[in-house]
Amino acid sequence: MRAFRIPLSILAVLALGAWYWLRVPWSPTQTLAPVSLVAFRLQAANPEAGLALAAAAREWPGVTATTYNPSSDLLALSFTAATSEPDLQRRMETLLPRPVVKARFPAATGPQCPIPHGLLAQIPDVLLWTGLLAGLLSLFAWRLPRRALPATLSM
Numbered sequence: 001m002r003a004f005r006i007p008l009s010i011l012a013v014l015a016l017g018a019w020y021w022l023r024v025p026w027s028p029t030q031t032l033a034p035v036s037l038v039a040f041r042l043q044a045a046n047p048e049a050g051l052a053l054a055a056a057a058r059e060w061p062g063v064t065a066t067t068y069n070p071s072s073d074l075l076a077l078s079f080t081a082a083t084s085e086p087d088l089q090r091r092m093e094t095l096l097p098r099p100v101v102k103a104r105f106p107a108a109t110g111p112q113c114p115i116p117h118g119l120l121a122q123i124p125d126v127l128l129w130t131g132l133l134a135g136l137l138s139l140f141a142w143r144l145p146r147r148a149l150p151a152t153l154s155m
Helices: 002-023 047-057 085-095 117-121 123-143
Strands: 036-041 063-069 074-079
Touching: 002 123, 036 085, 047 063, 047 074, 047 085, 074 085, 117 123
Parallel strands: none
Antiparallel strands: 036 074, 063 074
16 A cells, blocks of 8 residues: 555645636636527617617616627627516517517537536546545555565665
C-alpha cells in the first residue's frame, strides 16, 4: 500500500482541483436568470407598426430583448421567468388589430453530439467523488505504519 501513497495523493489533488475548476463560473453572465425565446407572426399593416411593437415590447417586465424582421413579419422576443408566452401574446394582441400567432419552426436536423448531455453533466460529480475517495485512501496509506526492512536488506 506504501507504493500507492504518492499516486493516490496526486490523484486526489488533481480530481478535486478539476472539480473545483468545473464549478467556478466562467463568466458573470452564468449567474443571470435563464431566458426563453419565442417568435410571433404579427401580420402587421406596415413595417413601422412591427418596429413600434418591438420597441414597446422592450419595455415590458420580463422581456430582455426584441427584434423585428419586416421581410418575414416575425417578432422575436427573449424573456425571463417573470413573464410567459401567453402573457406576451395577449399583450401583443391588445396592441394589434390582427391576431398574433406563435411561429412554428421545423425541428433541427443534422449532426448531434454523440455524448449524452446527462453524462456530460455528471463529470463534476465523478471528479468530486474520485477526489474524495482517492484522498481518503491516500490518508489511509499515509497512516499505515512503516514496516522495518529485514535485517538482510538493511545496511
